[in-house]
Amino acid sequence: MDSYKVPGQTRIGHVHLKVANLDKALEFYSGLLGFEVTTLYGTQAAFVSAGGYHHHIGLNTWYSKDAPPASKDGVGLYHAAILYPTRKDLAIIYDRLRRAYYPLSGASDHGVSEALYLDDPDGNGLELYWDRPKEYWEYNEDGTIIMYTKPLNLESLIGELQK
Known part of the structure; x- marks a missing residue:
């Protein structure tokens, strides 16, 4: 190549x-x-x-x-990601989901981004997220980006609505 x-x-x-x-x-x-x-x-x-x-x-x-959802353990789309422009925008959609009692399958802080995970009515995985500004990203000595998966502080996220 x-x-x-x-x-x-x-x-x-x-x-x-x-x-x-x-x-x-x-x-x-x-x-x-x-x-x-x-x-x-x-x-x-x-x-x-x-x-x-x-x-x-x-x-x-x-x-x-009228077809059944795709199998979770088969090949196919893992999730589609929807990028929100700000943390407050992510908080707004989180609040809408919460008020509608729509279930999340996860909520993660990845260092470079914060994300909510859920399935649509057909079982298609979705990630709703915002990216932190690049100047806040961390890098390894070799220049690769440091990413991780930690629990997202949902109280802090919903606190964005008060700002």
Whole structure:
């Protein structure tokens, strides 16, 4: 292999998920998480976004209508990650989830970021997170980033709503 490196400005554009029930998926992604519906394809597919982008998440039932969730111990998507701009924004969505009694599967401090983990109604894993500013990241002597998984202090996170 040659030493090609993807350009630093490259971003992951969107994720497209197979869902069993489009209405249920839209209730979660649009109703609970707050994404805007940008396009509907009848009762089979929808695109949702933040901030007027054409779509961040595609949802469809083309091959999955009324299907059971994917097996947790099989191959496939581990989770899709949704990056929030600030810690306060992460606190706001955490508060929405908490008030809706929506279950989390985890909440972690990774040093470089803080993250909430949950499954959508179809069992697709999601990470809702914010990145700490790069000047707060820690590095090993060889230049690699120090990352870890510690419990996230949810009281501190919800305290962002008081600021």
